[in-house]
Amino acid sequence: MTDLSAPAWGDELPSGADIVVVGAGIVGTAIAARLAATGADVCLLERAGPAAGSSSSGEGNLLLSDKLPGPELDLAMRSLSLWHELGDEAGARIELERKGxxxxxxxxxxxxxxxxxxxxxxxxxxxxxxxxxxxxxxxxxxxxxxxxxxxxxxADSQVQPVHAVAHQLERAVANGCRTVRGAEALRWRSGVEGAAVLETTCGSLRVGTAVVNAAGPWAGELAARLGSDLPVVxxxxxxxxxxxxxxxxxxxxxxxxxxxxxxxxxxxxxxxxxxxxxxxxxxxxxxxxxxxxxxxxxxxxxxxxxxxxxxxxxxxxxxxxxxxxxxxxxxxTPDRLPAIGWDAEIPHLLHATGHEGAGIGLSLATAEAVQCLFERRTPPVGLEAFDPARFSEAPEPTKTAPT
Ligand SMILES: Cc1cc2nc3c(=O)[nH]c(=O)nc-3n(C[C@H](O)[C@H](O)[C@H](O)COP(=O)(O)OP(=O)(O)OC[C@H]3O[C@@H](n4cnc5c(N)ncnc54)[C@H](O)[C@@H]3O)c2cc1C
The missing domain is CATH 3.30.9.10 (D-Amino Acid Oxidase, subunit A, domain 2)
Incomplete structure (x- = not known):
């Protein structure tokens, strides 16, 4: 049985991190694990516990069969091959089964x-x-x-999503990712010159490059707290x-x-x-x-x-x-496609969310795409269809960005 109660979790909020990932579901832990493996300075924040949200309620299917040809199928095919690589590494631990x-x-x-x-x-x-x-x-x-x-x-496969979250969390921590449970991301702290500072229920931390919104079905709410509009419900x-x-x-x-x-x-x-x-x-x-x-x-x-x-x-x-x-x-999201990419208006905010009923399947390719965005590399699957800016209407100059 996987114990999610946490040797992997620290409770101390660090004073800052280059990348702060909010949400320890399958998407947030996949991103944290992937970025930490490259030596990035990452902190993973979670207000409840790992897999506390959507990721513990899915069946864990990794499907190609339900994807319409185009960007989502391309992302699903890439993600499935990454899942099979992870399955080879993690063995029976994540119960990956190529069942069809x-x-x-x-x-x-x-x-x-x-x-x-x-x-x-x-x-x-x-x-x-x-x-x-x-x-x-x-x-x-x-x-x-x-x-x-x-x-x-x-090719359709299945994984045990809670075990997969636990596995990714351990990988992230083994590579130096700091994790804080019980910290809810609230808002940007105003009045701090020249830096982005995220306020949480456990204090504030300085953000170097970005906050990654991996808050699953709460991603719309988190985006609003950070001054953006993202229609994730x-x-x-x-x-x-x-x-x-x-x-x-x-x-x-x-x-x-x-x-x-x-x-x-x-x-x-x-x-x-x-x-x-x-x-x-x-x-x-x-x-x-x-x-x-x-x-x-x-x-x-x-x-x-x-x-x-x-x-x-x-x-x-x-x-x-x-x-x-x-x-x-x-x-x-309104078009049922994920939102993966920089916020159209708010600096230091990157979204990786909105995967509807396919977030387990699409998580690994999402994490790979996020890594490519940070490294300014072209991802294996084009992100145009997933650009969060597609939901934006005319720019609203009044939005509050971190100072
Ligand atoms: C019934 C059902 C069946 C499904 N079946 C499948 C399936 O077979 N295959 C598949 O691929 N997908 C499936 N899905 C979809 C899949 O579960 C989701 O797409 C996926 O889990 C989303 O993962 P996530 O990491 O984005 O979000 P979540 O797992 O919800 O993680 C978000 C985390 O963010 C935390 N959080 C939120 N706001 C804050 C904040 N302000 N501060 C700190 N932490 C915060 C939450 O506590 C939560 O732990 C299913 C979903 C459902 C409901």
Missing amino acids: GLVAAWDAAQLSALHALADRQEAAGVAVRRLEGVDLADVEPQLSRHVAGAVFYE PRRGHVLVTEPVVSVTAHKVYEADYVGSIHDAGDGWQCSSVVESTASGTMLLGSSREFVAWSAAPAPAIVAAIAERAIALFPGLAGVRLLRTYIGFRPA
Whole structure:
């Protein structure tokens, strides 16, 4: 079991650091680990604890299958190869499993749309296998016979995100990163000549080059505290956990309309079935999407819909009992793409956030991109589509920058 309670954590706020990363989720710890490995002077601030936010509520999927060809797929492909390198180094500790993902279509229209997407993903270099009839039953024997066809993505993988956060934290600390738990970033301290000073609940620290906003679903709030506008809001999701069962599926299996639910901007809730097993034998059944701020009480109608749709995909789940339901909040931007790059107006502020339901998967390539920005190098994947400035309207000269 991973102990996150912390030999890795110091409690003393240093007087300053060149780079201050705010948020010890998967994104912040990946950045801290990567920068510290280059010898950078990094301090990681976290107000609660490691993986206290979104990163402990995800299923840990590292997916190519749900990415639309273009910048996000490119970032996901780069990140997946970095995850596989990390998996080779970290071994079983982060439970990285190259399990493969299967996307199931219920009818001919869905199947044709799924094939069209798979064609474009294949052209971008993703390995896909179209499956129907006996071939499909061979790969997923317990899948409903009402499924019209599917596409199998062998590269789709899974990791245990909390263990991955712990691993990155240890790597960061081993390379000299200072970590402070219980420190909440509040605002720039005004009246300090010639330097940026960040005020926290534990005191102030001088910032050399940048504060990195890795505050996940709170990134919009942190940006506002630092004088910027960044439209990152929480997008709620439910996940159901079953009792341990024997081999329902060895893959991640989800309905073809899942990709549409990510991009749906509707007011109500969306639910699309996602079914997968874990190393302990429990099944994770997901997932829903809705904008209801920080509402933490599970909605019975959503829990029922997730269970019904999972049983429709795998009828054998009908007699299986639920252990629990949990809620998490994805950091969502209006276009569902992350915000990675310098703030358009506020000096010393760099954003690395807004990954919606793909932050675990995209974290390592995000950290690599952040390192490239600090080193003024061109990142392997272009960042134009992720530029936080895309959300800016006309410049507002009244914004408060650090003095
Ligand atoms: C139900 C569900 C399923 C998901 N499934 C997957 C999946 O299968 N694959 C995938 O890739 N992604 C998945 N995601 C999305 C993924 O979990 C997120 O995109 C990712 O965890 C975001 O990581 P983060 O580090 O940016 O944010 P977080 O993990 O939320 O970390 C942010 C941290 O910042 C801290 N913080 C905030 N404000 C401050 C402040 N002012 N001062 C100090 N600290 C602060 C918080 O305490 C928190 O610890 C899922 C999400 C949900 C909700």
